[in-house]
Amino acid sequence: MVAQGEPVNTFGQSVGRPRPAEAQKSDAPKSAGQSAEQPAVAPSSPHVSATDADASHCIGTLDIGGTWIRAAVVTPAGEILVRSRRPLPTSEGGRAVVDTCLDALGEARMRTGCHALERIGVSVTGPVDPRTGKLFTPPNTGPVLAGLELGEALSRAACLEVRVDRDTNAAALGEHRCGSARGTANFVFITVSTGVGGAVMLDGRLIRGADGVAGEIGHICVERGGPRCGCGRRGCVEAIASGPSIARRAEAELRAAQGAELRAVEGAEFRAAEGFAQTRGVTKSVEGSAAAASVAARAGEAVAAPISSQASSSSQALSFSSQTSSPLAERLRSGRPLTGKDVDECAAAGDPHAIRALDAAAAAVAGMCVDMANVFNPERIVVGGSVAITHPDWIARASELVAREALVPANREGIVVPAELGDDVSLVGAAFL
Ligand SMILES: [Zn+2]
Known part of the structure; x- marks a missing residue:
């Protein structure tokens, strides 16, 4: 809360001449230290201070994700001077989100010693109308942000111009100004992490579409009948290549293989009991079961006859389960949900199911890059995300596939490159909105 009589707010703006609308006292940001449940991390560049840059032109940036609100003060050149962060108050409503944004940003601003900020740039997960700064229904933050007029609320409270956009658009601008897309006017940015998203710049401008939400390239279908995506379709890149999707597929591959082998074992038992233990018949059964299981795994679903439902009727089912021990099976037996990291480690240990899930993800990303090359004819395709x-190896694979399969002359050599800015990409890029 701004002290009574104080001529400026936490952002160095006069509270007597607010813009664009009269600021309400209750909207004013808290001073540094208030409700600082999470200590701010140390300045990212300890040798850079506001006196090293043109402090009066620094930009305040916010990156609102599914868990954290991160804030920073960024120089016009894209260098982060100081950052802070707060947990996203997911159960307290939109007003609490706005207050938390102001709190985090106010702290960062004061720690830099900047007299005032030029403006505020906000990167937010999920769809947003960049013209109004109003959020739609972000899928990763629950209902707390749905319909929130974030741009207007922040602008009123901070008395500053506020620009809001989707995190992938902000990230693309960050890579364009400070990262792997420097010097290009036509590029595609792809991020693969807990979701798959992107942004497209053509002729030096981000494409936004009729409603400002263009560029959701993670929902391109690359596998008809594939795993169900969060958007409702099947076979989207996101449903195959995101971290959670990779984990689901690896598990489905393993369960499908277990189901196929179990059915083969039980089929052999049945035939032996009937006196029909003919090698040819067993082989057919195995092949048939494996084929059905593979289809189920590709669809990201458990096989119709899970091992648990048959275990009670077959003592061999239990021994089968232990016989088919693999790094992935071991982790599943622990009862803990699989993560993408688990799959990576199991693949490194040679687990075939983990390897297949990762291969499917790499193929989906590579296929998407070919489509991007054909549709947009970019100079570069920048791929980032955790x-x-x-x-x-995905980058090299995608680049080779583009060179081999994209239409001439869009099939440029070495067109797919890794992103450079890492976790800070949206926080930096929001300064260029
Ligand atoms: Zn989708």
Whole structure:
């Protein structure tokens, strides 16, 4: 809360001449230290201070994700001077989100010693109308942000211009100004992490579409009848290549293989009992079961006859379960949900199901890159996100596929490159909205 009589607010703006609308006292940001449940991390660049940059032109940025609100003060060149963060108040309503944004940003601003901020740029997960700063229904933050007029609320409270956009658009601008897309006017940005998203710049401008939400390239269908996506369709890239999707597929592959082998074992038992233990028949059964199981695994679903339902009627089912021990099976037996990291580690240990799930993800991303090359004819395709960055081989594979399969002359050599800015990409990019 701004102290009574104080001539400026936490952002160095006069509260007597607010813009664009009269600020309400209750909207004013808290001073540094208030409700600082999470201590701010140390300045990212300890040798850079506001006196090293043109402090009066620094930009305040916010990155609102599914768990955290991160804030920073960024120089016009894209260098983060100071950052802070707060947990996203997911159960307290939109007003609490706005207050938390102001709290985090106010702290960062004061720690830099900037007299005032030029403006505020906000990166937010999920769809948003960049013209109004109003959020739609972000899928990863629950209902707390749905319909929130974030741009207007922040602008009124901070008395600053506020620009709001989807996190992937902000990230693309960050890579364009400070990262792998420098010097290009036509590029596609792809991020592969807990979801798959992207942004497209053509002729130096981000494409936004009729409603400002263009560029959701993670929902391109690359596998008809494939795993169900969060958007409702089947076979989207996101349903195959995101971290959670990779984990689901690896588990489905394992369960499908277990189901196929179990049915083969029980079929052999039955035939032996009937006196029909003919090798040819067993082989057919195995092949048939395996084929059905593979289809189920591709669809990301458990096989119709899970091992647990048959275990009670077959003592061999239990021994089968232990016989088919693999790194992935071991982790599943622990009862803990699989993560993308688990799959990576199991694949490194040679687990075939983990390897297949990762291969499907890499193929989906590579196929998407070919489509992007054909549709947009970019100079570069920049691939970032926590999942993609941990699999550098995906970049080479996608680049080779574009060169081999994209239409001439869009099939440029080495067109797919890794992103450079890492976790800070949206926080930096929001300064360029
Ligand atoms: Zn989808």
